[in-house]
Amino acid sequence: MNESKGPEATTDRNAWGLWEVFVRSSRGLSHVHAGSLHAPDAAMALRNARDLYTRRNEGVSIWVVPADAIAASDPDSKGSFFESPQGKDYRHATYYTKSEGVKHL
Amino acid sequence: MEANAPHNADRQAADSQAKDRQDADGQANFDRVIAEDSRIEPKDWMPDAYRKTLLRQISQHAHSEIIGMQPEANWISRAPSLKRKAILMAKVQDEAGHGLYLYSAAETLGQTRDKMMADLIAGKARYSSIFNYPALTWADMGAIGWLVDGAAICNQVPLCRASYGPYGRAMVRVCKEESFHQRQGFEILLELAHGTPEQKHLAQDAVNRWYAPALMMFGPPDDDSPNSRQSMAWNIKRFSNDELRSRFVGMMVEQVRVLGLTLPDSEIRFNEDTKKWEHGPLDWNEFHEVLAGRGPCNAQRLERRREAHDDGAWVREAAAAYAAKQSLKTKEYAA
Numbered sequence: 001m002n003e004s005k006g007p008e009a010t011t012d013r014n015a016w017g018l019w020e021v022f023v024r025s026s027r028g029l030s031h032v033h034a035g036s037l038h039a040p041d042a043a044m045a046l047r048n049a050r051d052l053y054t055r056r057n058e059g060v061s062i063w064v065v066p067a068d069a070i071a072a073s074d075p076d077s078k079g080s081f082f083e084s085p086q087g088k089d090y091r092h093a094t095y096y097t098k099s100e101g102v103k104h105l
Numbered sequence: 106m107e108a109n110a111p112h113n114a115d116r117q118a119a120d121s122q123a124k125d126r127q128d129a130d131g132q133a134n135f136d137r138v139i140a141e142d143s144r145i146e147p148k149d150w151m152p153d154a155y156r157k158t159l160l161r162q163i164s165q166h167a168h169s170e171i172i173g174m175q176p177e178a179n180w181i182s183r184a185p186s187l188k189r190k191a192i193l194m195a196k197v198q199d200e201a202g203h204g205l206y207l208y209s210a211a212e213t214l215g216q217t218r219d220k221m222m223a224d225l226i227a228g229k230a231r232y233s234s235i236f237n238y239p240a241l242t243w244a245d246m247g248a249i250g251w252l253v254d255g256a257a258i259c260n261q262v263p264l265c266r267a268s269y270g271p272y273g274r275a276m277v278r279v280c281k282e283e284s285f286h287q288r289q290g291f292e293i294l295l296e297l298a299h300g301t302p303e304q305k306h307l308a309q310d311a312v313n314r315w316y317a318p319a320l321m322m323f324g325p326p327d328d329d330s331p332n333s334r335q336s337m338a339w340n341i342k343r344f345s346n347d348e349l350r351s352r353f354v355g356m357m358v359e360q361v362r363v364l365g366l367t368l369p370d371s372e373i374r375f376n377e378d379t380k381k382w383e384h385g386p387l388d389w390n391e392f393h394e395v396l397a398g399r400g401p402c403n404a405q406r407l408e409r410r411r412e413a414h415d416d417g418a419w420v421r422e423a424a425a426a427y428a429a430k431q432s433l434k435t436k437e438y439a440a
Contacts, residue, residue, distance in 0.1 A: 016425065018212075035278075036209045038218060040428035052202050055195075056282070075148045 018067040019045040021052075023059035031063050039064075139340055144270040147213035155339055158332065159269050160214045162341070167207035168225050168232035172406050174200045176240040176249060185243060192289050193246065199286065203279045210271040226411050234392060235318050237400030241311075244297055244304075248311035250290015252319035252357070258283050259353045260323060268340035291360065298365045305366075312361070313369040320384060321392045323350040329389070348381075355382040 016038040022031035034053040039045035045064040053059065073081055089095045099105050131150025138145055145151055174197050181197065184190035208218050224230040235253055240246070261283065264276040297308035324330055324346040336342040344352075354373060361368050372385030394400065 016421075035206060035275075036212075037205065040424045041431060044424055044428070051198075052205055055198065055202065072148070075146065076150075 016040050019064045020067050021049040022063040024061040146270045156214050163211040164221050165231050167204045168230050170200045170204035172232045172236045196286050199282050206275040210275040213271045234395040235322050237395050237402045242307050244307040244311035247290050247293030248315040252315045254286040256319045256322045263343035294364050309366050316369050351381045354384050
């Protein structure tokens with residue numbers, strides 16, 4: 001991977017995959033996406049994530065996930081993919097107004 | 106082969122029509138998102154010029170953070186106390202972090218990090234002109250924090266609302282961390298200004314040298330900033346260079362009084378008609394010279410960046426070799 005030398009030899013980083021970083025800010029909360037970084041393996045990705053995303057006690061737990069392991073919905077098919085809940089207001093409590101004024105409901 | 110030619114031509118025409126249709130749909134969606142002041146995300150269709158503008162701006166911003174470590178890192182070993190040393194190290198580490206957040210954001214536009222790093226080292230990429238000025242005394246750590254980080258914050262707060270999602274999110278993180286940078290600089294100047302006459306002189310001298318370069322960080326005057334209008338139409342920029350500069354001058358006028366120092370500009374005034382702060386003339390020739398690579402420290406900064414990159418090569422190689430070996434071992438166990 002690092003056979004060439006000299007100024008063009010910056011490609012060694014290509015061997016370092018892209019990792020997505022998720023941080024749990026405190027107990028009881030979910031891990032939330034914080035950002036991404038490059039690292040050669042999971043152990044280094046975790047260490048780098050600690051240095052990069054938790055310099056001020058932002059987290060009590062970190063997940064790192066290889067970016068190419070994430071399957072994502074296609075932004076272009078937004079309309080059809082997410083259309084199912086449209087027009088189904090009855091899935092929300094606010095749809096039911098006749099019980100207005102009734103306590104603890 | 107010849108019989109296929111018309112068929113290929115048909116297919117090419119059909120492909121190109123399909124592409125045009127996609128572009129038209131994409132443009133319509135892009136225009137709607139911008140008009141609603143919503144955010145564009147990496148996988149959305151975007152005009153080539155929008156992508157190019159962002160890539161240039163975000164990568165230059167990342168380079169500025171990385172090069173920006175140098176003037177201060179140089180003073181870590183000469184900080185006057187353990188407390189100041191720890192603060193300066195934390196600040197320089199933050200700048201590295203900010204560079205990495207921004208490289209990540211730039212990568213989502215389709216540029217590899219290697220290419221950006223290679224361009225910086227080869228001297229092909231630009232970064233903020235401010236980092237090509239030397240940090241001559243300890244008081245410069247104060248003036249850089251107060252004026253340079255102050256100007257950067259002024260610039261960056263509106264960028265938190267930039268229309269490109271990853272850029273805005275990176276800037277939110279940067280701005281949260283940056284406010285300590287300005288305060289620690291202010292505190293250094295405040296302590297020097299209330300110290301011995303020599304210390305006060307150091308503080309004033311540093312403010313004198315950093316004032317004009319800090320004002321120029323906002324970029325050329327509006328009349329001479331051809332790309333600003335388009336960037337504002339795209340909701341990347343929210344305020345013009347002159348608008349931000351004027352706001353910054355107003356803030357500094359207040360703060361310099363608390364420091365007990367003065368700004369080296371006798372023409373600062375509040376214009377009652379425009380309700381804006383005005384400042385004396387700036388040397389834009391100098392700005393363009395520094396940007397073109399002919400500033401006091403350009404060569405030194407790039408040389409240092411190159412050295413650091415080369416010195417780190419064995420670490421990157423060792424880490425990659427270790428990772429490769431570990432993954433081989435895992436496979437052996439599995440087999």
